[in-house]
Amino acid sequence: MDQRDTEPNTPVKTAQTTFRIVETLKSLDGATVTELAAELDLPKSSAHNYLQTLEHEGYVVNSNGTYEVGLRFLDLGGYARARERLYRVAIPELKRTADSTGEFANLLVEENGLGVFIARERGESAVNLDSYTGQSVHLHTTALGKTVLAYLPRDRVEAIIDRHGLPAMTDRTITDRVELFEELDSIRQREYAYDREERIKGLNCVAVPVLNDDDIAGALSVSGPVSRMDKGRIDDDILPELRRAANIIELNRAYS
Structure with missing residues (x-):
């Protein structure tokens, strides 16, 4: 543990x-x-x-x-984020992804068993959301968090669930441990995750891992309203953009 x-x-x-x-x-x-x-x-x-x-x-x-x-906490948070190497190399690609898709592009890392948004960039068509930089969320409720969980060792995921539980945010949130592990297996096989209104009603999201060798460094996502985030657009436009961005971030993180 x-x-x-x-x-x-x-x-x-x-x-x-x-x-x-x-x-x-x-x-x-x-x-x-x-x-x-x-x-x-x-x-x-x-x-x-x-x-x-x-x-x-x-x-x-x-x-x-x-x-x-x-606001003194903002100073501490800004300092902690600036020390995060992934944040420093990811920002340019996060901005390009938001500009390209017109939606919110998000970067999340795991800390103490929760997901923390360390950066978010807003595209010109993005809708207003409750999320903000520095916000912590339960990992099982988001595409970003499920991506992270999918690449963590099984015993680490078990420990996170034991500590934080699987609370429901909407009626679509996965709250069953067996179902969650089945979902994580699928995510690892296809190398991306969906969030279909699992944290916020009316919002869909798709995320890909950002890897450090074989370890998970974080996850990158695009989120938007259900009316614009259909499977066709996700598969044809958004996933290729996310994979491109993640590839560049991984290289820059490894060799910068």
């Missing part, structure tokens, strides 16, 4: 609480001290002390009594 899927031997409770507070502020899109304390079952005095400390350090801002995640 990957060490990232195991609990720490001696967890630091205050650190865990701090991160729970930050994640809760994000999920609630801001909260008062009372709301946060109720959500996390904390004494109001403790919630207030945590929030004041985070505000003093610049990680939280207080807007008329409502605490929100601060």
Whole structure:
């Protein structure tokens, strides 16, 4: 089992609480001290002390009594992304793919058992989506994530499922472990994955792997409305474009 899927031997409770507070502020899109304390079952005095400390350090801002995640996290996220070699070499091809297809082109990597969008480029016809750079998603809910899972060792995938489960995002999300592994076998054989409204209703997506030798480095996708992402267009236009882009990214990553 990957060490990232195991609990720490001696967890630091205050650190865990701090991160729970930050994640809760994000999920609630801001909260008062009372709301946060109720959500996390904390004494109001403790919630207030945590929030004041985070505000003093610049990680939280207080807007008329409502605490929100601060932009200092953007600095950390930008730094982490800039260190990712795949991101640096992929951006030009991601932009070309978005321009060529007119849709959203996306780059995702796996970290701690979740998929993280490290780059997204918008084509001129792309629809508005809930996704954003830095967002984490369950891997089984997207074409990108299923592509990554398909190229990971079986025991690693099992550990990810044990840790994060297989929650449903729509009525089309795969939530059965056996069904998921059958899907992953098919993806590995054909070397691409579909997402047919499995995370967002009305949205289809197709993804291909970006490999580092035989290991998965990430996945590249194009996503768009069902009305434009039919099988004919995907097979004839989008998949060839994605494969071209992935090939160039792999070469540039290997030899840059």
